[in-house]
Amino acid sequence: VLPSNNDNLDDSSDLVIFSPHPVDMTEYIVREFRQRTGIKVEVITGGTGNLITKLRNPATTQKADIFWGGGIESLETITDLFQEYTSSEQEAIENSYISSHRLWSPFSVLPVVIIYNTKLVARNLIPCSWSRLLDPYFRNHLLFANPVTTGSGFTSLVTMLRTMAEPGAPEGEGWPFVRSFMFQLGEAGLIASSTTVYKSVAEGAFFAGVTFENSALALKMAGKDIDFCYPAEGTSAVPDGIALIKDARHPDEAKRFIDFVLGRDVQSILMSKWYRRSVRTDIPSNQPNMADLNIIDYPIAESAAKRTQILDRWTQEYSRFHP
Known part of the structure; x- marks a missing residue:
């Protein structure tokens, strides 16, 4: 799955994700998701600020199903563009990282x-x-x-x-x-x-x-x-997040993807492959304990x-x- 910077996506495109994450990580996870589910994914890449601007643009807003990446304080500025979703994996996520409004979910710390x-x-x-x-x-x-x-x-x-x-x-x-x-x-x-x-x-x-x-x-x-x-x-130590876009064209597929990236299979390889701390409480980190850092x-x-x-x-x- 190749990243794309093309705004003019065909209306028949499958799951569309805006993501500032590194391409090597998005490609790997998206490829695994497609192999397991058969769902095709188009990833639109760019910086967090630029993607937020793109999402706000009336010409591109409804083309995205998911916003994946960016610090949660950045996502908080565009919660009006998201719809509430509580992942099936939420019980395993550190409670302090979970938003009260459920308009985004944390992905990594x-x-x-x-x-x-x-x-x-x-x-x-x-x-x-x-x-x-x-x-x-x-x-x-x-x-x-x-x-x-x-x-x-x-x-x-x-x-x-x-x-x-x-x-x-x-x-x-x-x-x-x-x-x-x-x-x-x-x-x-x-x-x-x-x-x-x-x-x-x-x-x-x-x-x-x-x-x-x-x-x-x-x-x-x-x-x-x-x-x-x-x-x-x-x-x-702010988490980045993932959110379901309001009026997404493919809400069911989007929810499956969100559950997938928050699931143990993906979260358990975040540190070993991309050196990211998991948001799950059942996956230990081999990096300095948060309690030992001046957070x-x-x-x-x-x-x-x-x-x-x-x-x-x-x-x-x-x-x-x-x-």
């Missing part, structure tokens, strides 16, 4: 980490804290995914705003730190693709960047010259409600440093 190139970053400069990224050594050598176009960038931005607010400042108002971080990025440090962050750090084009645990772990296990840290001041209480509803406000301020602040 993605801690935010700092990735760095082990050949370019000396031991005394290893960025195991947000504040270390402000060291002059990282100026113009730091990479960040644009929060306007990527879900990972937005989640990382909100995480920094939450963890780096100065004493006495309102919760989530870490803009002084974020401004300093923007300065560190330099002219080429903000990019539209989250994939470019970890790939460029691994290739040595940049010293460090901010990404999700699964991306950094995959490169480390592949023997690349990278390592990663969970920021000491705190980080987030913040991520403001899902608040960040969704203030998404436009946060991104407008980001764009305004960033333009001051990089007109």
Whole structure:
């Protein structure tokens, strides 16, 4: 099954999925689903922000049956486009990840980490804290995914705003730190693709960047010259999600797919194949226990409600440093 960027899908197309997930993962899971069910699937790929825009477009909205991927705080901004569905697998899912409205289901858990190139970053400069990224050594050598176009960038931005607010400042108002971080990025440090962050750090084009645990772990296990840290001041572990589109053309097939990706067969291989933490309680992780990490209480509803406000301020602040 090949990914597609074609908006002009034939009305007779089978199950249609919008997904910002890595193509290798979507292809594998979709192929397995088709082999087991006989249901054909068309996957439309792109960044989370771009796919949300596409979903909002009246010309494309009704062409999708499922939105698969993107942090749940991003999905919260478009719940009016989803319809409620309670998966048959829900009882096995960690309760704290389940939404009260059932308009999306969690798929995998993605801690935010700092990735760095082990050949370019000396031991005394290893960025195991947000504040270390402000060291002059990282100026113009730091990479960040644009929060306007990527879900990972937005989640990382909100995480920094939450963890780096100065004493006495309102919760989530870490803009002084974020401004300093923007300065560190330099002219080429903000990019539209989250994939470019970890790939460029691994290739040595940049010293460090901010990404999700699964991306950094995959490169480390592949023997690349990278390592990663969970920021000491705190980080987030927000699930990405999957949702059934309102008025989907193929609701029954869509529900079968949602149950399939939340089922034990798929969830049990998330870590071994793609280094993602499962949302199920019956599948252990071989990565550091969440309880041992400084995981913040991520403001899902608040960040969704203030998404436009946060991104407008980001764009305004960033333009001051990089007109």
